[in-house]
Amino acid sequence: DQQVKQNSPSLSVQEGRISILNCDYTNSMFDYFLWYKKYPAEGPTFLISISSIKDKNEDGRFTVFLNKSAKHLSLHIVPSQPGDSAVYFCAARGYYGGSQGNLIFGKGTKLSVKP
Amino acid sequence: DTAVSQTPKYLVTQMGNDKSIKCEQNLGHDTMYWYKQDSKKFLKIMFSYNNKELIINETVPNRFSPKSPDKAHLNLHINSLELGDSAVYFCASSQEEAGEIKNEQFFGPGTRLTVL
Numbered sequence: 001d002q003q004v005k006q007n008s009p010s011l012s013v014q015e016g017r018i019s020i021l022n023c024d025y026t027n028s029m030f031d032y033f034l035w036y037k038k039y040p041a042e043g044p045t046f047l048i049s050i051s052s053i054k055d056k057n058e059d060g061r062f063t064v065f066l067n068k069s070a071k072h073l074s075l076h077i078v079p080s081q082p083g084d085s086a087v088y089f090c091a092a093r094g095y096y097g098g099s100q101g102n103l104i105f106g107k108g109t110k111l112s113v114k115p
Numbered sequence: 116d117t118a119v120s121q122t123p124k125y126l127v128t129q130m131g132n133d134k135s136i137k138c139e140q141n142l143g144h145d146t147m148y149w150y151k152q153d154s155k156k157f158l159k160i161m162f163s164y165n166n167k168e169l170i171i172n173e174t175v176p177n178r179f180s181p182k183s184p185d186k187a188h189l190n191l192h193i194n195s196l197e198l199g200d201s202a203v204y205f206c207a208s209s210q211e212e213a214g215e216i217k218n219e220q221f222f223g224p225g226t227r228l229t230v231l
Contacts, residue, residue, distance in 0.1 A: 034219070043119070043205050043222030044158070089158065102148070102170070103220060105158040 003027045004092050006106035013113050019077040021109050023090030026071065030092040034103065035064060035075045038087045047088075048075070080113045087111070118142050121206050121223040128196060129231055136191045136226045138206030147189035148207040148220065149181060158205065164189055193228075201230045 005024045013019045023033075031052045036044035050057040050064045050073065057064050063076045077084055090106040119140045128134055140147060146165040152158045162181045163170045169181065178194045193200060206223040 036222075041224065043207070043224050045222065046219045049219065102160045102163055104160070107156050 002106075004090055004104050004106040006090055006109050008109050009107070010110040010112070013080045013111065015082055015113055015115050016079045019080045019084065019111055019113065021075040021077075021088050021090075021111065023073045023075075023106055024071055025073075025092050027092070028071065032093040033064070033066060033073050034091045034093075035062075036089040036091060036105075038089060038108070044089055082113050082115050085111055085113045119206055119208055119221050119223040121226050123226060124224065125227050125229075127229045127231065130196055130198060132196050133192070133194045134196060134228070135193070136204055136206075136228070138189050138191070138223055139187055140206075140208040140221070141187065142208055142210070142221060144208035144210045144221070145186070146209050147183070148209075149189065149191050150205040150207060152203040152205065152225070154202070196230045198230050201228055203227050
């Protein structure tokens with residue numbers, strides 16, 4: 001049962017262009033969403049997050065948009081750089097055993113930014 | 116200076132063996148986690164632990180047990196290893212503030228476990 005879905009396993013973008021990574025979720029109880037970036041042989045690193053009470057959060061080249069009615073969020077990277085090439089995981093804050101804070105991850109989208 | 120570290124980075128072992136993976140965080144965080152990334156690349160929570168309680172994902176077999184000798188460490192013990200346990204295991208930590216766990220989690224580099 002995938003509560004967080006990243007339907008595109010990979011994305012290829014030219015340097016300088018916009019990268020748009022998409023994520024869908026099924027659980028309307030999720031109240032916080034995060035994007036993590038992962039390089040090979042390393043652990044995921046936090047990139048940007050958004051609360052469910054907002055529809056946009058921006059941090060430098062990275063912007064996350066949340067459409068609650070569609071249960072959809074997206075990560076925009078502008079302009080894309082070769083160093084952005086990595087796997088991007090969408091995550092939502094879920095609940096296990098009545099305790100908050102546990103993250104539910106999507107499968108990831110591998111972004112390749114070509115020079 | 117590594118924030119969350121795990122050892123070993125690679126672990127190859129035979130079915131039926133018992134093994135441990137160590138995790139240490141030097142961030143002063145209250146809560147630590149173990150995740151499993153399987154062959155389908157899903158990152159799934161296995162445990163979360165702070166000094167008050169251990170939350171277990173009910174899908175995790177009881178052959179897996181976390182042990183916390185102190186606040187900075189959460190080690191993962193696995194008994195009677197099975198082929199399906201082969202995966203990458205990530206440790207993570209986060210800070211609880213005002214009774215609420217912060218959303219950002221810091222991950223270790225992962226331990227690739229291969230069971231033969």
